[in-house]
Amino acid sequence: MSIETLKAEVARRFGTPAVVVDLDVVERNIARVQALCDAAGIANRPHIKTHKSPVIAAMQRKAGARGITCQKLGEAEVMADAGHDDILIAYNLLGEQKIDRLGALLSRVDVAVAADNPVVVQGLPRAAKIAGRDLEVLVECDTGRKRAGVATVAEAIALAKDIAERPGLSFAGFMFYPPEKSAAETQAFLDAARAGVREAGLEPRIVSTGGTPNLVNLGKIDGVTEHRAGTSVFNDRMMLAAGVASLDDCALTVYATVVSRAEADRGILDSGSKTLTSDTGGGLDGYGLILEHPQARIARFAEEHGFLDLSACNDRPNIGDVVRIIPNHVCVVVNMVDRLVTVRSGEIVGELPVAARGHLT
Amino acid sequence: MSIETLKAEVARRFGTPAVVVDLDVVERNIARVQALCDAAGIANRPHIKTHKSPVIAAMQRKAGARGITCQKLGEAEVMADAGHDDILIAYNLLGEQKIDRLGALLSRVDVAVAADNPVVVQGLPRAAKIAGRDLEVLVECDTGRKRAGVATVAEAIALAKDIAERPGLSFAGFMFYPPEKSAAETQAFLDAARAGVREAGLEPRIVSTGGTPNLVNLGKIDGVTEHRAGTSVFNDRMMLAAGVASLDDCALTVYATVVSRAEADRGILDSGSKTLTSDTGGGLDGYGLILEHPQARIARFAEEHGFLDLSACNDRPNIGDVVRIIPNHVCVVVNMVDRLVTVRSGEIVGELPVAARGHLT
CATH class of the missing domain: 3.20.20.10 (Alanine racemase)
Incomplete structure (x- = not known):
């Protein structure tokens, strides 16, 4: 399945925002950490x-x-x-x-x-x-x-x-x-x-x-x-910034839809602080990396709005586009949702409950 | 019930952190908004x-x-x-x-x-x-x-x-x-x-x-x-800063326990970014107001740690103390939990499900 087909399928089945985990990448990440530990004894x-x-x-x-x-x-x-x-x-x-x-x-x-x-x-x-x-x-x-x-x-x-x-x-x-x-x-x-x-x-x-x-x-x-x-x-934008993960190592992305483009330099995602969280990842610029538009800056949030500064973009998203976001800090994003959508080989395979979420104490 | 007894009772029944709502204050807030709307027609x-x-x-x-x-x-x-x-x-x-x-x-x-x-x-x-x-x-x-x-x-x-x-x-x-x-x-x-x-x-x-x-x-x-x-x-620290609410109008507080005091000027609450969220409330200093220690600054977070800067405090909290925090932004804090603990006249009356939480779409 192409990534465009996958995005459309996630939006059709679950709506956006959706928090999507690629289990192939998860397995690679797990194996790599285990190998590092094994090598060090x-x-x-x-x-x-x-x-x-x-x-x-x-x-x-x-x-x-x-x-x-x-x-x-x-x-x-x-x-x-x-x-x-x-x-x-x-x-x-x-x-x-x-x-x-x-x-x-x-x-x-x-x-x-x-x-x-x-x-x-x-x-x-x-x-x-x-x-x-x-x-x-x-x-x-x-x-x-x-x-x-x-x-x-x-x-x-x-x-x-x-x-x-x-x-x-x-x-x-x-x-x-x-x-x-x-x-x-x-x-x-x-x-x-x-x-x-x-x-x-x-x-x-x-x-x-x-x-x-x-x-x-x-x-x-x-x-x-x-x-x-x-x-x-899972890895995230903090790990990218720290140089300990590459884009290929990022297993979790938030799928979001562009719902507004009020002005040429502005756009709005349907993912705000109640999805991506206000975590700056220790001082990163903006609130996530949009894979399709890496020059777009998620500049600020309302609770259900991610406000985009598109002034640096050559290619600007259109209303209705579904985009994938690598969050600043993946641990706090997982904690926002009850279920993760799981994919393998580019196809949806199911949903995984975030079973230990909500256990405040 | 004294506030100290209430805090002990919340900790004993629910553990901390607990998100506690005073329904008496909620009713006053609801009545005030309705009266303002009615007066304006x-x-x-x-x-x-x-x-x-x-x-x-x-x-x-x-x-x-x-x-x-x-x-x-x-x-x-x-x-x-x-x-x-x-x-x-x-x-x-x-x-x-x-x-x-x-x-x-x-x-x-x-x-x-x-x-x-x-x-x-x-x-x-x-x-x-x-x-x-x-x-x-x-x-x-x-x-x-x-x-x-x-x-x-x-x-x-x-x-x-x-x-x-x-x-x-x-x-x-x-x-x-x-x-x-x-x-x-x-x-x-x-x-x-x-x-x-x-x-x-x-x-x-x-x-x-x-x-x-x-x-x-x-x-x-x-x-x-x-x-x-x-x-x-509910009101929150943002509304206090905007001058549209007083402390008495804040219906929601997060009850947290001081779990560490590694140095004289440092303390740790059991409430971090997965409870209070990293929302700065539009640029407020720190991540919440501790009612018992207003000079304490919630300076930074780990996911389950709130790191306190106590350098400005005359009266410093001890390990084991339960404190109440008015969060920067109450809407995103409610969204972190499945249930609110409710009190009336200083006594616990029950729990209220945050029924619409987790509905990402």
Whole structure:
């Protein structure tokens, strides 16, 4: 089927906007990440926040992934319901409601969690008690990104000891999300933290790194045992900008229709902030790349309108044209929809529920 | 129930983040908008894109709203399924799939649509034919906002004639979304367009204006028959910044938990871009207002992390604290969740489905 026929068929069957995933590209992306991990001798634990689909998670497992990573307890519950085991929840879980649910989850699947402070650690034994088994806890460490994670080696060591001393908790290791150019800093942090916990008789069984751009750094940090990459399964405009994906590696596009052309330099897509989201992808120009009109700029949004600046275009879209957009940040776009339209070899093959979407907690 | 007790109860029952709506405030907001419309002698046709709830739409109708406005065909279908009639879809509907659905919708409820170009108008007779009744079409006109809408009076007149000449279509009038300070320009456009269509024997039965900030302008444009306001039902940080709402008028808050405090000036909320969205509300500083810590800045996001800059705070939140956030743009936040937690008189009363969410088309 030609791409024009496919676009017309998607519009006819589903209407636009439609969020379309090419499963051939997904499979290539999964295989590439697995090969990178295998070559580095590092276990692959893909982050499912990007696709929120137990089906795609199963494709990743089948390709060789050790386990999966989730950011939300609710995501982990959906994955467990679908038969997935060996789940890392890379997040500080806090509050009675979540701890009770974590206990219930731990009673049926292998699950580990991250923590970056003693308040979180203090709450976790209750989950182990509910489950009647130990809960593995990783110490999240920050080496420059200023996100979550303890800021110092001393805190990392103290938190590891705290975990090890609590009933029902087991110190599992260290979790990093290193800035792309921080291999040396991360290595120094890891070495010092590992030496510190060894003095207390503890051993980090898991040393986890994260991020799709860091796939090219696999093997640069000695002692890493597994890696968490999310975006690589679909890729997006951020990954294009970072130079870690090509257009051929982008598995997800938003199909949109041009619904207005009020002036020569202006156009409107039927995809606004409620579809593409206002995520700038860390400062990209505009809100997505239109494959058919790469010179068109998605300049601003209303909720259901994408306002196009066509002043740089030689070839301008007409009202009624269906175009494909690579979004700035694919993970937040998937999160907007209940179903992805799937294609293979240029033909529609079905729809895939974004099963873990909507699980806010 | 004290606010601290309510926050603890929401966290205990639903976990955080939770999107919480105070129905007492909603009712006050609905009554205020209706009173403003009544005082101006203008029909109230609230835009349901903000709440996407047939239940809240019913509250608006009960208070006196003439009908409702939708931005998506899928929203209108959900509202019709729930018993709502007299629906304006304020959008260019295009493509066979949507026109067929529009026809089916028109066969069961009164529905009008907007159009700003002849390609859209050309497709609409098919819907009327399917329904076996006339479809009312408004000409969308732009008077400075550079969104949808014909840019000139001549185009407005030509499009009105085009509509009137097509089988099954009825020219219903003009639709504006005037910039807040453009009453004179909009009046001039309307007067000229009305004079033009009258020469062709047409009369604009409906002249519709839109926008919550424009509620203070009701009555300034002669000939307006109805108004579409959306955000006013909940209000948000944009409306606070525009000076058209006070804190007491903000009906929706996101309850979030502080899950990390890696450094003295930093904190992390369990609400990121997948909850609060990256909408800047037209250039506001930060991604929301924390009621308990108004000096805290939600400086940036990961998908499930809200990164706080606490450097300006006298009183800093602790790990485990539950805080309430007024989002920059409430309409896009409601669109992230499947259910809103509802409270009255400071007590949880239930959950309200965001029934029209997820209807991308």
